[in-house]
Amino acid sequence: MNLSRATLDLWVGAFVAIGIAAIIFLALKVGNLVNIASSPGYRLEARFDNIGGLKLRAPAKAAGVVVGRVERIKLDPNTYQAVVTIKVDNDFVFTADTIASILTSGLLGEVYIGLDAGGDTKMLADGGKIAKTQSAVVLEKLIGQFLLDKAAPGPGADKAASEPATAAQAAAGKAASERKGK
Numbered sequence: 001m002n003l004s005r006a007t008l009d010l011w012v013g014a015f016v017a018i019g020i021a022a023i024i025f026l027a028l029k030v031g032n033l034v035n036i037a038s039s040p041g042y043r044l045e046a047r048f049d050n051i052g053g054l055k056l057r058a059p060a061k062a063a064g065v066v067v068g069r070v071e072r073i074k075l076d077p078n079t080y081q082a083v084v085t086i087k088v089d090n091d092f093v094f095t096a097d098t099i100a101s102i103l104t105s106g107l108l109g110e111v112y113i114g115l116d117a118g119g120d121t122k123m124l125a126d127g128g129k130i131a132k133t134q135s136a137v138v139l140e141k142l143i144g145q146f147l148l149d150k151a152a153p154g155p156g157a158d159k160a161a162s163e164p165a166t167a168a169q170a171a172a173g174k175a176a177s178e179r180k181g182k
Contacts, residue, residue, distance in 0.1 A: 041068060041087045042126035046100040046113070051082045052136025053111045054102055060086045060113040067092040070113065086113060094130075096122040102136035111136065 060068040068088035097118030
């Protein structure tokens with residue numbers, strides 16, 4: 001099988017082009033910038049005090065299953081809360097008492113919205129508002145609060161340290177008086 005140089009160059013070029021297209025497609029897919037199976041859906045709105053690292057196109061999951069994506073994030077100028085619009089696939093419906101939480105998969109993993117349906121019989125429709133929300137846990141804040149609590153013992157520290165000794169002395173005195181009474 002004797003291929004000419006031009007034919008061989010054409011085949012190599014085609015494989016290189018296919019490889020580059022595959023890499024671009026995978027990069028867009030990993031970045032949540034393309035969704036081939038974009039099904040129609042309805043929009044729900046949730047308000048959070050802190051959204052952490054939540055980004056556009058982040059998944060919304062119920063029981064670990066992706067049921068929608070974050071479509072819009074804005075700041076309410078009156079309440080200074082983040083207003084998140086979630087586009088949920090029509091295949092999934094949620095109750096009016098659904099709880100929306102901002103969660104992270106793993107320590108440095110992706111940030112997503114977890115939806116936990118309640119027991120209400122009324123369902124959320126297009127444009128519905130999720131009333132119960134739980135904001136993101138910001139690790140830096142937790143570490144800062146922990147370190148500050150450990151560094152500053154507080155005003156009742158001396159009293160708390162002396163209370164066990166006082167309680168032990170009172171118990172010993174009570175036991176001694178009971179023995180004398182017998």
